[in-house]
Amino acid sequence: MNAAVLDRLRTALGDRVDTTDAALEAARADRSGHASPTAPLAVVHAESTSDVQATLRIAQETGTPVVVRGAGTGLAGAAIAGTGEIVLSTLRMRRVLEIRPDDLLAVVEPGILNAELDAVLAEHGLWWPPDPASRDISTIGGNIATGAGGLLCAKYGAVRDAVLAVDLVLADGRLLHLGHRSVKGVTGLDLTSLVIGSEGRLGVIVGATLKLRRVVPGAPCTIVATFPAVRDAARGSAAVTASGAEPAIMELMDARCLAAVHALLELDPPADGVAQLTIQTDGRSAAVEAEQIAAVLRAAGGTVTVTDDPVRGEELLRIRRSMHTAMAALGTTLIEDVSVPRSALPAMFDEIARIEREYGIEIPTVAHAGDGNLHPNFIVQTPEIPARIWQAADDLFRAAMRLGGTLTGEHGIGTLKRRWLAEELGEDQWQLQRDIVRAFDPAGVLAPGRVFAHRTTEPDAAAPNNAEEPHA
Amino acid sequence: MNAAVLDRLRTALGDRVDTTDAALEAARADRSGHASPTAPLAVVHAESTSDVQATLRIAQETGTPVVVRGAGTGLAGAAIAGTGEIVLSTLRMRRVLEIRPDDLLAVVEPGILNAELDAVLAEHGLWWPPDPASRDISTIGGNIATGAGGLLCAKYGAVRDAVLAVDLVLADGRLLHLGHRSVKGVTGLDLTSLVIGSEGRLGVIVGATLKLRRVVPGAPCTIVATFPAVRDAARGSAAVTASGAEPAIMELMDARCLAAVHALLELDPPADGVAQLTIQTDGRSAAVEAEQIAAVLRAAGGTVTVTDDPVRGEELLRIRRSMHTAMAALGTTLIEDVSVPRSALPAMFDEIARIEREYGIEIPTVAHAGDGNLHPNFIVQTPEIPARIWQAADDLFRAAMRLGGTLTGEHGIGTLKRRWLAEELGEDQWQLQRDIVRAFDPAGVLAPGRVFAHRTTEPDAAAPNNAEEPHA
Known part of the structure; x- marks a missing residue:
């Protein structure tokens, strides 16, 4: 069966069908740190719309599942492919x-x-x-x-x-x-x-x-504010939003993140427990807005520095941008992605502190504080995320939902969060969304098992092609 | 059958079920100028979510179509209701x-x-x-x-x-x-x-x-620019967009619109053929941006006035805001609503001029020039729009689509534009959209015949409940 599918793909697409070990191995993983236990059937490097169409027609006729893949940088396991699946890469369609x-x-x-x-x-x-x-x-x-x-x-x-x-x-x-x-x-x-x-x-x-x-005219202004504790920083960012200011960027790093990045970049270590907000204003009123925001942050107890030097601003932002590298240096990372209404940021940090205490773990957290999206990081020293960490993540997701938030702000459900999808959507909406998927793809060829899955599906990425519906 | 439905509605909803002539008559029409030839079965004035749910459960169980209605100000006939239909009004749910x-x-x-x-x-x-x-x-x-x-x-x-x-x-x-x-x-x-x-x-x-x-800080600046012809005004607005300026409002009135409003407001008549742009900038840089825009418009051949007096600005905008009243004073109006990429505005005005010549009619046109949305007005002296005017509208829609535009920028398809929907979407997408509707509403209870309809449906609003699928 698989041999016949490969024959048809090769006849239609020639050497754009790739079954080298390197290609198949790469398609098992994404940037979530998780991988499929098995390799897919083939990677098709589509170079045109008609290549995509030809691949899908063969898949449809042979009942072969297809997983679309770009650069493989996803953080939720949606593009992780396994046994019997065709990986359809659009990376060469770059005009x-x-x-x-x-x-x-x-x-x-x-x-x-x-x-x-x-x-x-x-x-x-x-x-x-x-x-x-x-x-x-x-x-x-x-x-x-x-x-x-x-x-x-x-x-x-x-x-x-x-x-x-x-x-x-x-x-x-x-x-x-x-x-x-x-x-x-x-x-x-x-x-x-x-x-x-x-x-x-x-x-x-x-x-x-x-x-x-x-392109926004003028140079940005950059504001850095440190606070004695993460909750104070969260209250500071909420005060900025409530003040009516409209920063282009407002990022929050907790003490553990800040310390890890300072160590990575060989900067002086920050004082114990200190959390940091990094903010940029832009446009013609950048300087005026920066001073207004600085005043709000000082009133909220922050120690504030403002610069209108773009080079210095980029240096300060680099601390935030080095977060993922700093985390990766500490171990296997599960980067979480809950999002809450902005006023709930302090409460969400309280929940994270509670989960740290209850599970005896550290959860270094960075937040896009301007929009309420948090990335708590679970770091372990094993290649796979243990069940206990998933329990802590489960606790985290439920806390975010209780605060009026959502499971994922920007990473998606993929394979890693399927288990919680119905809880947030409700059973009726979950079923309706599956019906809509079926209207697009009645035979269930595209990425079966991603996002939606049987209730019995385990939360890890070990079974990406655990489909919620049978193929033809 | 209808009597049984009314009985059930009254039992569940009491005096929120309205079958007075006034209520039924009002529900036959919207602000498109079109009306259903017949009156609906009843109007339910829902006061809560549970009223809405009760109405829909009865409708579902009895196979009675339901048309949702707010204030009835639609311009595409979506909320026009006729024989056998329940009108579900949410106007009392206003908290x-x-x-x-x-x-x-x-x-x-x-x-x-x-x-x-x-x-x-x-x-x-x-x-x-x-x-x-x-x-x-x-x-x-x-x-x-x-x-x-x-x-x-x-x-x-x-x-x-x-x-x-x-x-x-x-x-x-x-x-x-x-x-x-x-x-x-x-x-x-x-x-x-x-x-x-x-x-x-x-x-x-x-x-x-x-x-x-x-609320945006500061007072807006208002710019009025007149041009010898509508095409010049359209080129002026396209030049403003291409300059990178970001006005809050940029409205274009052709000569016929401008003359009609001046007559309505008893202002001096504008010079023959003159078209007008009315522009507002806002925020902290309103004055700077207004001067930049004024320079672009002068370079494009406009006669330009700028004011930072909000009262004077509101007077100038009033000319634009009086458009619909001025048109309604001229006869029965079919307000069209095509939208094109902004660079295509001059070409779209050329097409309108061509259609005016070919059909021997006048099409006073106003445009949200900042976003490329045009409202050409077809005005007739009969209560219904004659077939020949629909032919001219058909020509207009096809012209907008050829220019990369769309049938409707903000009014919707309703009953009036069903005939053209598949042409813009393509048959495959049209069918897929219907399948999605079916996933939400398998029995076809909600607004049957609106947006989607059989190919045989006439373009007028005379048959709102010409469903595309049978009810139970």
Whole structure:
């Protein structure tokens, strides 16, 4: 059976069908630190929409599951592939088809990296706001498929706010053009928005029309404020939001994160327990806004430094940007991704402290405090995350939901959070969402088992192709 | 049968079931100027979510179609109801349940008017950006159901950008909580976005969590520029967008509109053929931006006036805001609503001029030039729109689509544009959208025949309940 599928793929796609050990091995993992216990059948390196269509038609006819993959930088295990699955890579589809400064839009293929596109757009004085921390290594297609966020979301929006249209190949190989090129458009259901964050379950993104902005004029101002404890820093960031200020970036690092990064960068260690806010204002009023924010933070008990030197500002932000490297140096990391209303940030940090106490573990946490998205890090010294850590994560998720928050702010459900999906959505909505997936992909070819899964599915990534529905 | 349905409704809902002639007559029409030839069965004035659920359960069990209605200000005939249909009004569900300045969100019931909510929010220094021209008379629920736009969309976004969560009662009476309260959230499929603009086909909106902004500081600056012809004005507005300026409002009135409003307001008549741009900048840099825009417009051949006096600015904007009244004074109006990429505005005005010549008619046109959304007005002296005018509208729609635009920027498909929907979406996407509707409402209880309809459906509103699928 598998041999017959491979034969058909090779006949249709030639040497774009890759079954080398290196390719199959790479497709077992993503950046979540988790891997499939087995390797997939093949990796197809699609170079065009018709390659994507040909692959899907063969998959549909042979009942072979397909997992779409960009740069493999996901943090939720959605693109982890295993036995019997075809990995459909869009990494070679990387053309910028159109840039229109007059219409503030660009049309791109899915495989281009976020930072590469940004460099091309900068030549036109333009940018695309979504800036996930992975921007140097993640693709636009992947950013759309996960509904990626980043540091600038409170002021400039997430992917949901920055995509006008998507070209989507359905599981049966048909190509749909969703959305429109105009700023406004309410013709029919908004399937473009539905595809954003759908994690490869609805179709394969082969093109996207992106909503751009002009590069913001002037240099940013950077504010660093330290607080004696993380709860004080969280209260400080909530006070900034409540004051009406609109920083472009507002990042919070707790004491453990700050200490780890200082050690990595060989800086003087911070005082014990000190947490830090790093804030940037931008635009023509950057300096005025920076002084207003500094006053709010001082009133909240912070020790505040402000600089309008962009080089110094970048140095200060580098401390925040080095977080993931610092965490990875400590062990195997499970980067969590809960999001809460901004006023609930202090309460969420209280919950994290409680979980640390109850489980006897450390949970270094960084937060996009401007939008309420926290990344608590669980760090272990084993290659797999033990069950006890998953119990602590479970406790964390429930705490976020109790505070009016959500399981995942920007990483997605993938395979790692399937177990909690129905709890947040409710059974009725969970079932409805599965029915919608079925309307797009009745045979269940695309990424079966990702996002939605049988209730019996274990929370780890060991069984990515544990499908919730049988294939033909 | 109908008597039995009425009995059940009255038993469950008492005097909230309204079968007075006045209520039934009002529910036959909306603000499109079109009306159903027959009256509906009853109007239910829901006062709570459980009223909505009770109505839908009875409808589901008896196979009775239900049309949701807010203030009835729609312009596409979606809420026009006829024989055998229950009209479910959410106009009495008008509470503001929560306002959170610290989280920049509000939770509201669907029946509150946009302008009423704005007044409440203003007390907290907050606002909700979507500002359809109907804001004084249209509900938040209706704004969400149509995906309403308005004057501020280019800078501040449409409804799609301003709703975090929706509480939705399904056709069978089950209540779902879609979305989240946090700024970020990618848990499962984004059904909140799918409901925005779904025109009553997916469920009944009984609550919404709105994403707010702080009131913009400072007074706006207003710029008025006149041009010898509409094409020049369109090129002027395109030049403003291409310059990187970000006006809050940029409105274009062609010569016929301008003359009609001047007559209505008893102002001196404008020079023959003269078209006008009315622009507002806001925020801390309003004055600087206004001077930059003025320079661009002068270079484009405009005669430009700038004022930073808010009272004078409001007087100038009043000319634009009086458009609909001026048009209504001329006869029966079909307000069209195409949207094109902003660079295509001059070409779209060329197409309108061509259609005027070919059909020997006048099409006074106003445009939200900042976002590319045009409202060409077809005016006739008969109560119904004649077939020949629909042919001209058909020509207009196809022209907008050829220019990369869309059938409807902010009014929706309703009953009036069903005929063109498949042409823009393509047959495959049209069918997929219908399948998605079916996943929400398998029995076809909600607003059957709206948006989607049999290919044989006539383009007028005479048969709103011409369903595309039979009921049980």
